[in-house]
Amino acid sequence: MFNNQPENQADNPADNPGKAIGDARRCLRMKFAMPSDPRYLPVVRGAIGPLAAAIGWDDSECRAITLALDEALANVIRHAYHNCADGMIELECRESADGLEITLLDKGDAPDRSKICAREIGCDQPGGLGTHIIKNVMDTVSYEESPEGNRFVARKLLRKTT
Amino acid sequence: MKISIRDVGNAKVVEVEGDVDLGTSPVFRRTLFEALPRAAKVALNLAAIRYIDSSGIATLIEVLKDSQRLNKEFVLFGLSPAVEEVFRLTHVIRIFQVFQTEQEALGTA
Numbered sequence: 001m002f003n004n005q006p007e008n009q010a011d012n013p014a015d016n017p018g019k020a021i022g023d024a025r026r027c028l029r030m031k032f033a034m035p036s037d038p039r040y041l042p043v044v045r046g047a048i049g050p051l052a053a054a055i056g057w058d059d060s061e062c063r064a065i066t067l068a069l070d071e072a073l074a075n076v077i078r079h080a081y082h083n084c085a086d087g088m089i090e091l092e093c094r095e096s097a098d099g100l101e102i103t104l105l106d107k108g109d110a111p112d113r114s115k116i117c118a119r120e121i122g123c124d125q126p127g128g129l130g131t132h133i134i135k136n137v138m139d140t141v142s143y144e145e146s147p148e149g150n151r152f153v154a155r156k157l158l159r160k161t162t
Numbered sequence: 163m164k165i166s167i168r169d170v171g172n173a174k175v176v177e178v179e180g181d182v183d184l185g186t187s188p189v190f191r192r193t194l195f196e197a198l199p200r201a202a203k204v205a206l207n208l209a210a211i212r213y214i215d216s217s218g219i220a221t222l223i224e225v226l227k228d229s230q231r232l233n234k235e236f237v238l239f240g241l242s243p244a245v246e247e248v249f250r251l252t253h254v255i256r257i258f259q260v261f262q263t264e265q266e267a268l269g270t271a
Contacts, residue, residue, distance in 0.1 A: 038185030045181075045213065063247045070215055074184040129216035133251050 028054060028095040036077045036087035036108070045070055048093060055095050056158050065156060068137035069093075069102055071130035072152055080108025080150060099139075099157040107149040165193050173203040173268050179210035182218035191221040198225060198234055205267040209240030214248050226258060235259075239267035 030051055034040045048069050052062040073089060081087035090105040135141055138154040145151070163180040174197045182190050197204050206222075208214075222238070229236035239261040241249070249255040265271035 038183060041183050041185060042181060042213075060247060063244060064251060066213075067215065067248060067251065070183065074215065074217065077184060129219055129252050129254075133216055133248075136251050 030091075030093045032089075032091040034073075034089050034091065035085055036081040036089055036106070037085035038074070038077060041070055041073060044073060044091065051093055051095075052100065055100055064133075064137045065100070068134045068154065071133050072102070072104055072154065075111075075130055076104060076106045076108065076150075076152070079111060080106045082109070096155070099155060102138075102152075102154045104152040105146075105149050110145050110150050111143055113143065163190065165190060167193065167197055169201070170205075170264075170268055171270075172201060173205055174201040175264060175268070176204060176206045177210070178206065178208065181213040182211060182221075183213065183215045184217055187215070187217040187221055190218060191224070194221065194225045195228065198229055198236065199232060201234070203235040203237065203268070204229070205237050205239060205264065207240050207264065208238055208245045209242055211242050211245050213244050216248075216252065219248055219252055219254060222258070223254060237261060237267045239264055 028051060030047060032044060032047070034044065045066050049062045049066045052065045053059075057065065069091075073091070076089050077083060077087075087106060087108050090103075092101075092103045094101045094103070134154065138156050140153075140155045142153045143150070144153075163178065163182060163186040165179075166177045168175050168177070176194060176197055178190065180186070194204065194206070204225075226236050237259040240263070241260060259267075261267040263271065
């Protein structure tokens with residue numbers, strides 16, 4: 001289970017049956033539980049782009065957000081589950097008041113923080129590209145170990161131009 | 163992902179269609195590394211790629227480095243918006259020779 005608590009009880013009408021769904025704060029929330037198998041990555045990519053578009057990002061930013069999420073999932077498959085397809089990854093994408101929050105939770109090996117490093121701009125080595133993309137696209141990124149597993153949280157702010 | 167190779171003179175043109183991601187990049191990588199020693203030039207058509215992730219970009223960098231070691235040419239052409247976006251985010255476009263068309267990539271324009 002995720003630790004993220006609803007912003008208020010009305011977020012989940014099941015927690016408050018006397019409250020109509022229309023009274024709940026209308027925020028889009030998408031949850032997946034996917035095996036650590038790369039063949040499911042296109043399914044998640046197919047969902048996150050339209051979600052980002054619904055929140056308000058343009059096509060280019062939706063592609064970038066999709067890429068960042070895909071890279072984060074690929075990192076879990078490669079480094080936490082060592083390319084074994086029998087692990088599980090819980091994914092939550094949640095519209096927040098100011099943008100989007102993505103949370104991944106896995107029960108694989110904890111990441112070695114000393115090895116989480118983005119490549120430097122201008123470097124022509126292939127390593128570290130995925131981490132570079134995630135940090136470049138998202139506004140904040142954090143990794144933490146919790147009793148539930150390894151938690152990756154990334155947030156992106158929607159910057160309104162009007 | 164669909165991938166095919168055809169001979170054009172002393173070059174090989176590699177056509178890729180669909181998604182290059184963690185699941186498909188091993189085939190993408192193997193195909194390019196098999197084509198490289200068998201031609202003076204390998205031209206990769208990226209126009210029909212809907213999606214490419216960092217594993218695909220890392221493969222392109224590895225193939226480019228191997229082409230330099232083997233004294234071969236490895237060039238790209240027909241970048242789709244999806245590919246351009248990833249190149250922009252990874253800042254690696256400058257290390258590749260990129261052309262608009264196959265004719266330009268093969269030097270027959």
